[in-house]
Amino acid sequence: ELKVEQNPLFLSMQEGKNYTIYCNYSTTSDRLYWYRQDPGKSLESLFVLLSNGAVKQEGRLMASLDTKARLSTLHITAAVHDLSATYFCAVYLSGTYKYIFGTGTRLKVLA
């Protein structure tokens, strides 16, 4: 059974600081996704990582994928309050059509 684990589960950080969220998964996959969820809202796609070594950046967020280590990271640079949200990683199981989500990381950026 595929397990997708994120850490930390909760993150409170000061504006201007850097931090990394980790996503570990337990089986082979070459597709990993990051989503953002604001309170009471649906999921917004942030990044699609489709190969080993993939790195994508959008504003203050950068995501990377290491398929050999079964690890993805979401790095936050110089955090701002608007980044406060819950972030989910999701792994696509090839041949099964399934997306399995991580536990989520609730990020709070303090002014």
Add this chain to the structure above:
Amino acid sequence: SQTIHQWPATLVQPVGSPLSLECTVEGTSNPNLYWYRQAAGRGLQLLFYSVGIGQISSEVPQNLSASRPQDRQFILSSKKLLLSDSGFYLCAWRDNTEAFFGQGTRLTVV
């Protein structure tokens, strides 16, 4: 462009009542469709997925069922709701590379 519609946005239902949530996708054909549930403050649990009309795969035994009567329509149902069915229900569709989510239905069973 493709869009996904999900309704209703909010629903309050008594225990033992039936449920029907609908999801439709526009602008694509033969999409893979998904129903997820999110309990308060928790992650997303895959409930059902469908790769074609009439083809439903269930992930967990539960009080819910799903149907796909048309190519771009996915319905989540229950004959008798339980308190534990409360949650945020999200429909999603998949293109070649990623999944896109509807706006969700917040269901409260009272």
